[in-house]
Amino acid sequence: MAVIEYIDAIRLAMKEEMERDEEVFVLGEDVGLKGGVFTTTKGLYEQFGEQRAIDTPLAESAIAGVAIGAAMVGMKPIAEMQYSDFMFPAANQIISEAAKIRYRSNNDWSCPVVIRAPIGGGIFGGLYHSQCPESVFFGTPGLKIVAPFTAYDAKGLLKAAVRDPDPVIFFEHKKCYRMISGEVPETDYVVPIGKANVLREGTDITVIGYSLPLHFALEAAEELAKEGISAHILDLRTIQPLDRESILEAVAKTGKVLIIHEDNKTGGVGAEVAAIIAEELLFELDAPIMRLCGPDVPAMPISPPLERTFMLNKDKVKAAMHQLAIF
Amino acid sequence: MTPETSVRQQTKHEQVGLTDAQAVEMYKMMLLARKFDERGILLQRSGKITFHISGIGQETAQVASAFALDRERDYYLPYYRDYGFVLSVGLTVKDLLLASFAKAEDISSGGRQMPAHFGAKRHRIVTSSSPVTTQVPHAVGIALAAKMRKQDIVSFVTFGEGSSNQGDFHEGCNFAGVHKLPVIIMCENNQYAISVPFSKQSAGQISDRAIGYGFPGVQVDGTDPLEVYRVVKEARARAVRGEGPTLIEAMMYRIAPHSTSDNDLAYRSKEEVDLHRERDGLPRYRQYLIECGLWSEEQDAALVKELQAHINEATKYAEEAPYPQPEDTYTHVYAQSEEGRS
Numbered sequence: 001m002a003v004i005e006y007i008d009a010i011r012l013a014m015k016e017e018m019e020r021d022e023e024v025f026v027l028g029e030d031v032g033l034k035g036g037v038f039t040t041t042k043g044l045y046e047q048f049g050e051q052r053a054i055d056t057p058l059a060e061s062a063i064a065g066v067a068i069g070a071a072m073v074g075m076k077p078i079a080e081m082q083y084s085d086f087m088f089p090a091a092n093q094i095i096s097e098a099a100k101i102r103y104r105s106n107n108d109w110s111c112p113v114v115i116r117a118p119i120g121g122g123i124f125g126g127l128y129h130s131q132c133p134e135s136v137f138f139g140t141p142g143l144k145i146v147a148p149f150t151a152y153d154a155k156g157l158l159k160a161a162v163r164d165p166d167p168v169i170f171f172e173h174k175k176c177y178r179m180i181s182g183e184v185p186e187t188d189y190v191v192p193i194g195k196a197n198v199l200r201e202g203t204d205i206t207v208i209g210y211s212l213p214l215h216f217a218l219e220a221a222e223e224l225a226k227e228g229i230s231a232h233i234l235d236l237r238t239i240q241p242l243d244r245e246s247i248l249e250a251v252a253k254t255g256k257v258l259i260i261h262e263d264n265k266t267g268g269v270g271a272e273v274a275a276i277i278a279e280e281l282l283f284e285l286d287a288p289i290m291r292l293c294g295p296d297v298p299a300m301p302i303s304p305p306l307e308r309t310f311m312l313n314k315d316k317v318k319a320a321m322h323q324l325a326i327f
Numbered sequence: 328m329t330p331e332t333s334v335r336q337q338t339k340h341e342q343v344g345l346t347d348a349q350a351v352e353m354y355k356m357m358l359l360a361r362k363f364d365e366r367g368i369l370l371q372r373s374g375k376i377t378f379h380i381s382g383i384g385q386e387t388a389q390v391a392s393a394f395a396l397d398r399e400r401d402y403y404l405p406y407y408r409d410y411g412f413v414l415s416v417g418l419t420v421k422d423l424l425l426a427s428f429a430k431a432e433d434i435s436s437g438g439r440q441m442p443a444h445f446g447a448k449r450h451r452i453v454t455s456s457s458p459v460t461t462q463v464p465h466a467v468g469i470a471l472a473a474k475m476r477k478q479d480i481v482s483f484v485t486f487g488e489g490s491s492n493q494g495d496f497h498e499g500c501n502f503a504g505v506h507k508l509p510v511i512i513m514c515e516n517n518q519y520a521i522s523v524p525f526s527k528q529s530a531g532q533i534s535d536r537a538i539g540y541g542f543p544g545v546q547v548d549g550t551d552p553l554e555v556y557r558v559v560k561e562a563r564a565r566a567v568r569g570e571g572p573t574l575i576e577a578m579m580y581r582i583a584p585h586s587t588s589d590n591d592l593a594y595r596s597k598e599e600v601d602l603h604r605e606r607d608g609l610p611r612y613r614q615y616l617i618e619c620g621l622w623s624e625e626q627d628a629a630l631v632k633e634l635q636a637h638i639n640e641a642t643k644y645a646e647e648a649p650y651p652q653p654e655d656t657y658t659h660v661y662a663q664s665e666e667g668r669s
Contacts, residue, residue: 025475051475057505062464062498069468069482072453073402075475077468089494096458097465105446105454106437107659141660165662241661 001185007177009151009184010040010116013158014078016188018048021076024162027054028063028080028116037082038118038177064090064115068098068167071113076162084117084171085128085299091136098167099142114161118174119147120212120262122311125174126302132263132294137169138240138272144193145240147171147211151182153237156191164193171239173212180215194238196246202232205324206250208273209260210236213292213312217260220318229325239269244276251277255286258324262312265293287327292320338619343557345394347621353394353552354616355630357386357609360411362634363420364583366642367427367442371587375646376427380443381583382408385515387608388549388577389485390415392513395559396483402451402469404462404484407443408515408581412485417450420638424645431651438651459490463499463512470508470572481509481566483559488576489520491533500574504540507571511562514574515549517581522594537574549577550608582607 004012017024025048026041032055035042045053056063060081067079081087087094094115101111121130137143144166148154154172161168199214200221207217214235221231234250236242251257257277259270274289292312294300300310340350360382367379382389389411396403398416405412410423422434429438435446435454446454453469455462466484473480490496491514503510514533518525537544543565547558555577562573580603584591591600616622 054506057498057501059494059498059501061495062467062502065461065464065495065499066468066471066502069453069465069470070472071468072465073469073472075468075472092458093461093464093495096456097461100456101454102662103659104436104440104444104456105448106433106435106439108435108446108448109454110662144661 001183003181004151004184005178006151006154006172006180006182007038007040009155010158010172011042012184013155013162014041014044015047017076017159017162018044018052023074024076024078025052025054026078026080027056027067029056029058029082031055031080036080038174041080060086060090061093064093065097067113067115068093068101068111071111072101072109076112076114078114078116078162081115081117083129084119084133085131087117087133088136094137094143094167094169095140099140102166103142110165111167112165113167114158114170115167116170116172119171120173120175121300121307122175124302124307125300127299130300132261134171134239134261134263135268138269142167143240144168144238145171146193146238147173148191148237149173149176149180149211149214149235151180151184153191155184156189157193157237159188160190160193163190168193171211175212191237194241194243196243197235197237198233198250199235200231200233202230202254204230204254205256205258205321206232206234206254207258207260207321208234208236208247208250210239210269211262213260213262213317216312216314216317217321219314220321223318224321224325229322231321236269242272242276247273247276248280251281252284255284256324256327257285258290258292258320260292260312260317260320262294264296265291266296268293287324290320290324292317339553339615340619343553344560345553345556347619349394350619351616351621353390354612354622356390356415357411357552357612358630359420359634360386360390360414361609362631362638363414363423364410366638368583368587370427370642376442378441378587379427380407380586382410384582384603384607385517385549385579386411387552387612388515388555388579391552391555392483392559395556396563397480400451400480402453402466402480402482404453404455404466404482405445406455406459406462406486406490406515408487408517409445409485410443413445413452416452418445418447418452419641421641421644422447424641425648428645428648429650430645430648431655432648437655460486460493460495462486463495464502466510466512467499467503467508470503470510471506473509474506479567481511481563483511483513485513485515487520488514488516488518488525488533489523489528491536492528500536500540500572503572504542507569509566510572511559511566512572512574513559514576515579516576517579519581519585519595521585521589522591532576534574534576542572542574544574544576546576546578549579550606550611552608552612579608580606
């Protein structure tokens, strides 16, 4: 099994899906000849031609809207939003259209579109190249939202997204692109959408999260194990629809839960996870539900000390885990 | 409009490629749309349905454009006033009324959407929403799919002139122009965006915008169905030849208020509306057919009677049809999987 980078896994998923099905194509700004501003789509233009690796005009609503139109007649478009920060002009197409097409037509029409969008900071991108917009789309039934944290999941979830009969937003963390490598099978596999994944079994505290911060939690858990603290870690993988059963199961294991994400705290995915736990498991908790998230400021500033303050890291996550363990 | 005859005694409709039978069929469809529309207003006024939005004054362009397309294979993205259009491509009065009453059998949405949010896959009428102009990029995407699959079909999309100010109009046109896609983009310029007159919406001419996107823009008298037919037919021929999109601006007037929730005399005069009622294209087209010897007052009276009976029957059916079940609220959020997950 080859060890490849997270970004390579995303590219490989697209390549394999385009080889498997000629109705799969990618479109977006700079995704063709240049191969994407991060090189995510590199080589697709050469292999599949300009008709299936389409350089579009710089207009996000059209990228999403054109993809939605093509998807409604059975194509399998993968639309790239260059940065998730620039996704908001397409929000009407995603929320008013893609999410509601099956429901509003009483199952007559469907919209199997994939929208890929790089999220997150830690790359000195400032306010408009660092955002995590999950909470904007979260809470819109009809959309599926996935957010992988490993190369394996990135490939498997993207392939599952392409094959899914409904619209899927694929939030890839740009800090993971090159920082994260992992074993990825060359065989055809999918990671099922809608299923959370236990990353680590433990008995003292439970950590629930998605995307980049899970790496911090895993590192922190290794260190805490040496101090005798055993952490159970659950990757949501799919943030919509949430895997309620796995969440409840993971919390019931320890009775103490920390929820982590880079998106800001108020109204984030973690708020809903906390509400599910409070509704179902309140009396099994041994400590108040704890959240560690991005701060409630409009977006991430660029100056190093400011960016560091906004971002989660291993030490912050470890401190929170420790605090929860000794409660 | 008069039956202009050439030296070969060709009538205007023959010149644009319509047979006598098709010319008459178009009129019947326009009248059906008009009579349905009047019934919708009546049903709302009598408290039987909650809402009706009208296309009165726009039927000529709607029906003519549908007849100029391939009604077996093309894709349509009509907007909410397009009764004449959707009736011409497969929806029935019964379908429309089932939506008006929000009944389970409503083909477009199963009683989920407001009336006039058309959609029906079997007729290639693409499901629509209420935020205006979102359908333009969809039409472009469908045209892109047709081009990728090498199909000789077109997508046809309509919207009002108010909608033409939305970003999705411009983004969609631009994309279609760059990729030379087989899409026909038709603005039904009825002079009003609810209460805002055209003079306050645009300082230019809608059809001129096509120049900026690198394809032809044509302004046409939307109350003249034969002209609309000719222009749409040409646009379709261009599209399937691979020459790209056409923007059509069909000029007309919204004779009815915006909707049954609107008092239009708050922003326009009765005199203005009456003036345009006199310019209504539907009776003018009837007169044309009579002068061609293809239609008569007697036939017209009989047709009106027949349509009323047909609409009465459909109204009764729709009114008596069952509502969706309360539990239907929860279905079709996602595809039903084999595991029973929804």
